[in-house]
Amino acid sequence: MINDESDLLKKIDETLKDIREKNALTHCITNSVTINDCANAVLAIGGSPFMAEDAEELEEVVTIADVLVINIGKLSKEQIESMHISSKTANKTNTPIILDPVGVGVTELRNKTTMDLINDYDITAIRGNITEIKAIAKLAGVLDESNTAKGVDVNIDDIITEENLKDNGELICELASKLNTTILASGPIDILSDGNLTVAIDNGDDMMPLITGSGCMLSSIVGSCIGGSNPFDGSLVAILAMNIAGERARAKVDEKDEGTGSFRTYLIDYLYKTDSETLTEKANIKIL
Protein backbone atom coordinates (compact mmCIF):
# COMPACT_ATOMS: atom_id res chain seq x y z
CA MET A 1 0.00 0.00 0.00
CA ILE A 2 1.47 3.37 -1.07
CA ASN A 3 0.58 6.24 1.25
CA ASP A 4 3.22 8.78 0.36
CA GLU A 5 6.40 9.34 -1.66
CA SER A 6 8.62 7.70 0.97
CA ASP A 7 6.81 4.39 0.38
CA LEU A 8 7.85 4.57 -3.28
CA LEU A 9 11.44 5.45 -2.42
CA LYS A 10 11.69 2.51 -0.01
CA LYS A 11 10.95 0.06 -2.85
CA ILE A 12 13.74 1.26 -5.17
CA ASP A 13 16.51 -0.86 -3.66
CA GLU A 14 14.61 -4.15 -3.89
CA THR A 15 13.23 -3.39 -7.34
CA LEU A 16 16.71 -2.63 -8.70
CA LYS A 17 18.05 -5.83 -7.15
CA ASP A 18 15.23 -7.81 -8.81
CA ILE A 19 15.96 -6.15 -12.18
CA ARG A 20 19.68 -6.96 -11.99
CA GLU A 21 19.05 -10.51 -10.77
CA LYS A 22 16.52 -11.23 -13.53
CA ASN A 23 18.75 -9.85 -16.32
CA ALA A 24 15.59 -9.79 -18.44
CA LEU A 25 15.96 -11.00 -22.00
CA THR A 26 14.63 -7.87 -23.69
CA HIS A 27 13.38 -8.53 -27.20
CA CYS A 28 13.23 -5.27 -29.15
CA ILE A 29 11.63 -4.56 -32.49
CA THR A 30 12.87 -1.04 -32.98
CA ASN A 31 14.15 1.60 -35.36
CA SER A 32 17.54 1.50 -37.03
CA VAL A 33 18.33 5.08 -35.95
CA THR A 34 18.84 4.29 -32.28
CA ILE A 35 18.98 0.49 -32.13
CA ASN A 36 22.60 0.32 -30.93
CA ASP A 37 21.98 2.89 -28.18
CA CYS A 38 18.97 0.85 -27.04
CA ALA A 39 21.00 -2.37 -26.87
CA ASN A 40 23.72 -0.62 -24.85
CA ALA A 41 21.20 1.02 -22.52
CA VAL A 42 19.59 -2.38 -21.83
CA LEU A 43 22.98 -3.90 -21.02
CA ALA A 44 23.91 -0.93 -18.82
CA ILE A 45 20.78 -1.20 -16.65
CA GLY A 46 21.21 -4.95 -16.24
CA GLY A 47 19.08 -6.46 -18.98
CA SER A 48 20.05 -8.58 -21.97
CA PRO A 49 19.09 -7.12 -25.37
CA PHE A 50 17.87 -9.24 -28.28
CA MET A 51 17.03 -7.35 -31.45
CA ALA A 52 15.08 -9.64 -33.80
CA GLU A 53 12.39 -8.93 -36.37
CA ASP A 54 12.31 -11.53 -39.12
CA ALA A 55 8.92 -13.22 -39.06
CA GLU A 56 10.49 -16.66 -39.38
CA GLU A 57 12.14 -16.60 -35.93
CA LEU A 58 9.77 -14.42 -33.92
CA GLU A 59 7.66 -17.08 -32.23
CA GLU A 60 10.84 -18.72 -30.94
CA VAL A 61 12.31 -15.40 -29.82
CA VAL A 62 9.20 -14.23 -27.98
CA THR A 63 8.83 -17.61 -26.31
CA ILE A 64 12.24 -17.30 -24.65
CA ALA A 65 12.12 -13.52 -24.06
CA ASP A 66 11.15 -12.00 -20.68
CA VAL A 67 9.74 -8.87 -22.29
CA LEU A 68 8.93 -7.43 -25.72
CA VAL A 69 9.62 -3.77 -26.60
CA ILE A 70 7.97 -2.42 -29.75
CA ASN A 71 9.17 0.93 -31.11
CA ILE A 72 7.43 2.31 -34.21
CA GLY A 73 10.16 4.86 -35.05
CA LYS A 74 10.93 3.70 -38.60
CA LEU A 75 8.17 1.43 -39.82
CA SER A 76 8.11 -0.91 -42.78
CA LYS A 77 5.36 -3.31 -43.86
CA GLU A 78 7.54 -6.26 -42.82
CA GLN A 79 8.22 -4.71 -39.42
CA ILE A 80 4.53 -4.07 -38.78
CA GLU A 81 3.80 -7.73 -39.55
CA SER A 82 6.58 -8.70 -37.14
CA MET A 83 5.06 -6.49 -34.44
CA HIS A 84 1.75 -8.36 -34.78
CA ILE A 85 3.29 -11.84 -34.79
CA SER A 86 5.36 -10.97 -31.71
CA SER A 87 2.52 -9.31 -29.82
CA LYS A 88 0.18 -12.24 -30.46
CA THR A 89 2.79 -14.69 -29.17
CA ALA A 90 3.67 -12.44 -26.22
CA ASN A 91 0.04 -12.34 -25.10
CA LYS A 92 -0.13 -16.14 -25.31
CA THR A 93 3.03 -16.57 -23.22
CA ASN A 94 2.14 -13.74 -20.78
CA THR A 95 5.23 -11.82 -21.83
CA PRO A 96 4.86 -8.10 -21.06
CA ILE A 97 4.73 -5.74 -24.05
CA ILE A 98 6.06 -2.16 -23.94
CA LEU A 99 5.07 0.19 -26.76
CA ASP A 100 6.99 3.32 -27.81
CA PRO A 101 4.65 5.10 -30.24
CA VAL A 102 7.32 7.27 -31.89
CA GLY A 103 5.74 10.02 -33.98
CA VAL A 104 2.14 8.88 -33.48
CA GLY A 105 -0.15 11.72 -34.55
CA VAL A 106 2.20 12.72 -37.38
CA THR A 107 1.19 10.19 -40.05
CA GLU A 108 -1.78 7.93 -40.68
CA LEU A 109 0.50 4.86 -40.77
CA ARG A 110 1.78 5.61 -37.26
CA ASN A 111 -1.77 6.23 -35.99
CA LYS A 112 -3.08 3.00 -37.48
CA THR A 113 -0.14 0.90 -36.31
CA THR A 114 -0.34 2.28 -32.77
CA MET A 115 -4.09 1.87 -32.40
CA ASP A 116 -4.11 -1.60 -34.00
CA LEU A 117 -1.52 -2.77 -31.46
CA ILE A 118 -3.40 -1.15 -28.57
CA ASN A 119 -6.78 -2.53 -29.68
CA ASP A 120 -5.62 -6.02 -30.67
CA TYR A 121 -3.31 -6.92 -27.74
CA ASP A 122 -2.81 -6.44 -24.02
CA ILE A 123 -0.11 -3.79 -23.85
CA THR A 124 1.61 -3.68 -20.46
CA ALA A 125 3.05 -0.18 -20.75
CA ILE A 126 3.23 2.71 -23.17
CA ARG A 127 6.17 5.17 -23.00
CA GLY A 128 6.14 8.22 -25.22
CA ASN A 129 6.76 11.93 -25.07
CA ILE A 130 3.75 13.93 -23.91
CA THR A 131 2.71 14.91 -27.46
CA GLU A 132 2.65 11.23 -28.47
CA ILE A 133 0.65 10.30 -25.37
CA LYS A 134 -1.85 13.10 -26.09
CA ALA A 135 -2.13 11.90 -29.71
CA ILE A 136 -3.11 8.46 -28.39
CA ALA A 137 -5.55 10.10 -25.96
CA LYS A 138 -7.23 11.76 -28.95
CA LEU A 139 -7.27 8.57 -31.03
CA ALA A 140 -8.73 6.70 -28.03
CA GLY A 141 -11.45 9.33 -27.54
CA VAL A 142 -10.19 10.64 -24.20
CA LEU A 143 -9.16 14.06 -25.60
CA ASP A 144 -10.99 16.22 -28.17
CA GLU A 145 -7.98 17.89 -29.74
CA SER A 146 -4.23 17.37 -29.69
CA ASN A 147 -1.19 19.12 -31.14
CA THR A 148 0.87 17.48 -33.85
CA ALA A 149 4.33 16.34 -32.79
CA LYS A 150 7.33 17.99 -34.38
CA GLY A 151 8.36 14.79 -36.17
CA VAL A 152 9.60 12.44 -33.47
CA ASP A 153 10.02 15.27 -30.92
CA VAL A 154 7.58 16.84 -28.52
CA ASN A 155 5.48 19.84 -29.58
CA ILE A 156 6.67 22.66 -27.31
CA ASP A 157 3.08 23.69 -26.57
CA ASP A 158 2.60 20.35 -24.80
CA ILE A 159 5.65 20.39 -22.52
CA ILE A 160 4.80 19.29 -18.99
CA THR A 161 5.26 22.15 -16.50
CA GLU A 162 4.27 22.79 -12.87
CA GLU A 163 1.27 24.77 -14.20
CA ASN A 164 -0.21 22.00 -16.36
CA LEU A 165 0.97 19.09 -14.19
CA LYS A 166 -2.38 18.44 -12.51
CA ASP A 167 -4.36 18.45 -15.79
CA ASN A 168 -1.80 16.24 -17.54
CA GLY A 169 -1.73 13.88 -14.56
CA GLU A 170 -5.52 13.51 -14.69
CA LEU A 171 -5.49 12.94 -18.45
CA ILE A 172 -2.74 10.30 -18.28
CA CYS A 173 -4.46 8.55 -15.38
CA GLU A 174 -7.75 8.46 -17.32
CA LEU A 175 -6.02 7.15 -20.44
CA ALA A 176 -4.13 4.46 -18.50
CA SER A 177 -7.38 3.38 -16.91
CA LYS A 178 -9.27 3.33 -20.22
CA LEU A 179 -6.52 1.36 -22.00
CA ASN A 180 -5.88 -0.85 -18.96
CA THR A 181 -2.16 -0.17 -19.15
CA THR A 182 0.65 1.75 -17.48
CA ILE A 183 1.67 5.01 -19.13
CA LEU A 184 4.92 6.93 -18.83
CA ALA A 185 4.78 10.36 -20.51
CA SER A 186 8.13 12.09 -20.73
CA GLY A 187 9.52 15.61 -20.87
CA PRO A 188 11.21 18.01 -18.42
CA ILE A 189 8.80 16.54 -15.88
CA ASP A 190 7.63 12.95 -16.46
CA ILE A 191 4.30 11.47 -15.44
CA LEU A 192 3.74 7.80 -14.63
CA SER A 193 0.29 6.33 -14.07
CA ASP A 194 -1.30 2.89 -13.93
CA GLY A 195 -4.78 4.37 -13.72
CA ASN A 196 -4.76 4.26 -9.90
CA LEU A 197 -1.49 5.78 -8.77
CA THR A 198 -0.09 8.79 -10.67
CA VAL A 199 3.38 10.15 -9.96
CA ALA A 200 5.35 13.11 -11.33
CA ILE A 201 9.12 12.68 -11.64
CA ASP A 202 11.09 15.92 -11.84
CA ASN A 203 14.58 14.72 -12.72
CA GLY A 204 16.63 14.73 -15.91
CA ASP A 205 18.53 17.35 -17.86
CA ASP A 206 17.73 19.64 -20.77
CA MET A 207 20.56 18.08 -22.82
CA MET A 208 18.61 14.79 -23.00
CA PRO A 209 16.34 15.85 -25.89
CA LEU A 210 19.42 17.11 -27.77
CA ILE A 211 20.60 13.58 -28.52
CA THR A 212 18.52 11.18 -30.59
CA GLY A 213 17.46 8.08 -28.73
CA SER A 214 16.95 9.27 -25.15
CA GLY A 215 13.28 8.33 -25.48
CA CYS A 216 13.97 5.06 -27.31
CA MET A 217 16.60 4.09 -24.72
CA LEU A 218 14.16 4.92 -21.95
CA SER A 219 11.47 2.69 -23.47
CA SER A 220 13.98 -0.14 -23.86
CA ILE A 221 15.08 0.02 -20.23
CA VAL A 222 11.45 0.34 -19.12
CA GLY A 223 11.16 -3.05 -20.84
CA SER A 224 14.12 -4.59 -19.01
CA CYS A 225 12.93 -3.16 -15.69
CA ILE A 226 9.34 -4.36 -16.12
CA GLY A 227 10.70 -7.74 -17.24
CA GLY A 228 12.56 -7.92 -13.94
CA SER A 229 9.83 -6.55 -11.64
CA ASN A 230 6.32 -5.19 -12.36
CA PRO A 231 4.88 -2.43 -14.57
CA PHE A 232 4.70 0.42 -12.05
CA ASP A 233 7.83 -0.19 -9.95
CA GLY A 234 9.86 -1.16 -13.01
CA SER A 235 8.83 1.99 -14.91
CA LEU A 236 9.62 4.17 -11.90
CA VAL A 237 13.11 2.73 -11.49
CA ALA A 238 13.71 3.03 -15.26
CA ILE A 239 12.76 6.71 -15.41
CA LEU A 240 14.77 7.53 -12.29
CA ALA A 241 17.80 5.63 -13.61
CA MET A 242 17.58 7.37 -17.00
CA ASN A 243 17.03 10.87 -15.67
CA ILE A 244 19.60 10.70 -12.89
CA ALA A 245 22.11 9.30 -15.41
CA GLY A 246 21.23 12.37 -17.52
CA GLU A 247 21.90 14.70 -14.58
CA ARG A 248 25.26 13.06 -13.83
CA ALA A 249 26.23 13.01 -17.54
CA ARG A 250 25.47 16.74 -17.82
CA ALA A 251 27.62 17.55 -14.79
CA LYS A 252 30.44 15.59 -16.41
CA VAL A 253 30.24 17.30 -19.82
CA ASP A 254 30.09 20.72 -18.18
CA GLU A 255 33.10 19.91 -16.00
CA LYS A 256 35.05 18.88 -19.11
CA ASP A 257 33.66 21.60 -21.40
CA GLU A 258 32.24 18.95 -23.76
CA GLY A 259 29.00 18.66 -25.76
CA THR A 260 26.20 16.35 -26.82
CA GLY A 261 28.42 13.65 -28.36
CA SER A 262 30.18 13.04 -25.05
CA PHE A 263 26.86 13.40 -23.22
CA ARG A 264 25.53 10.39 -25.15
CA THR A 265 28.49 8.30 -24.00
CA TYR A 266 28.31 9.48 -20.37
CA LEU A 267 24.58 8.73 -20.33
CA ILE A 268 25.38 5.04 -20.90
CA ASP A 269 28.25 5.25 -18.36
CA TYR A 270 25.95 6.55 -15.65
CA LEU A 271 23.15 4.14 -16.53
CA TYR A 272 25.73 1.43 -15.92
CA LYS A 273 26.68 3.05 -12.61
CA THR A 274 23.05 3.22 -11.42
CA ASP A 275 22.79 2.39 -7.71
CA SER A 276 19.82 2.52 -5.40
CA GLU A 277 21.44 4.94 -2.91
CA THR A 278 21.93 7.59 -5.63
CA LEU A 279 18.44 7.02 -7.07
CA THR A 280 16.84 7.33 -3.63
CA GLU A 281 18.83 10.42 -2.73
CA LYS A 282 18.32 12.30 -6.02
CA ALA A 283 14.74 11.19 -6.82
CA ASN A 284 12.36 14.15 -7.01
CA ILE A 285 8.94 12.50 -7.10
CA LYS A 286 5.46 13.67 -6.19
CA ILE A 287 2.25 11.67 -6.00
CA LEU A 288 -0.44 13.57 -7.93
Ligand SMILES: Nc1ncnc2c1ncn2[C@@H]1O[C@H](COP(=O)(O)OP(=O)(O)O)[C@@H](O)[C@H]1O
Ligand atom coordinates in the same frame (compact mmCIF):
# COMPACT_ATOMS: atom_id res chain seq x y z
N1 LIG B 1 13.96 19.45 -20.94
C1 LIG B 1 14.19 18.30 -20.27
N2 LIG B 1 14.71 18.34 -19.01
C2 LIG B 1 14.97 17.21 -18.35
N3 LIG B 1 14.77 15.96 -18.85
C3 LIG B 1 14.24 15.86 -20.07
C4 LIG B 1 13.92 17.02 -20.85
N4 LIG B 1 13.39 16.60 -22.02
C5 LIG B 1 13.40 15.25 -22.00
N5 LIG B 1 13.90 14.80 -20.84
C6 LIG B 1 14.12 13.38 -20.48
O1 LIG B 1 14.61 12.72 -21.64
C7 LIG B 1 14.09 11.40 -21.77
C8 LIG B 1 13.39 11.26 -23.10
O2 LIG B 1 12.22 12.02 -23.06
P1 LIG B 1 11.60 12.74 -24.33
O3 LIG B 1 12.58 13.68 -24.95
O4 LIG B 1 10.29 13.32 -23.91
O5 LIG B 1 11.32 11.49 -25.27
P2 LIG B 1 11.43 11.35 -26.84
O6 LIG B 1 12.92 11.33 -27.13
O7 LIG B 1 10.76 10.07 -27.14
O8 LIG B 1 10.74 12.55 -27.44
C9 LIG B 1 13.19 11.21 -20.55
O9 LIG B 1 13.93 10.53 -19.58
C10 LIG B 1 12.85 12.64 -20.10
O10 LIG B 1 12.61 12.72 -18.71
Ligand SMILES: Cc1ncsc1CCOP(=O)(O)O
Ligand atom coordinates in the same frame (compact mmCIF):
# COMPACT_ATOMS: atom_id res chain seq x y z
C1 LIG C 1 15.16 10.55 -35.44
C2 LIG C 1 14.28 9.37 -35.61
N1 LIG C 1 13.57 9.19 -36.75
C3 LIG C 1 12.84 8.08 -36.74
S1 LIG C 1 13.02 7.20 -35.32
C4 LIG C 1 14.08 8.35 -34.68
C5 LIG C 1 14.65 8.22 -33.33
C6 LIG C 1 13.78 8.84 -32.29
O1 LIG C 1 14.36 8.67 -31.02
P1 LIG C 1 13.85 9.41 -29.72
O2 LIG C 1 12.36 9.39 -29.74
O3 LIG C 1 14.40 8.60 -28.62
O4 LIG C 1 14.42 10.80 -29.75
Ligand SMILES: [Mg+2]
Ligand atom coordinates in the same frame (compact mmCIF):
# COMPACT_ATOMS: atom_id res chain seq x y z
MG1 LIG D 1 10.62 9.05 -28.86
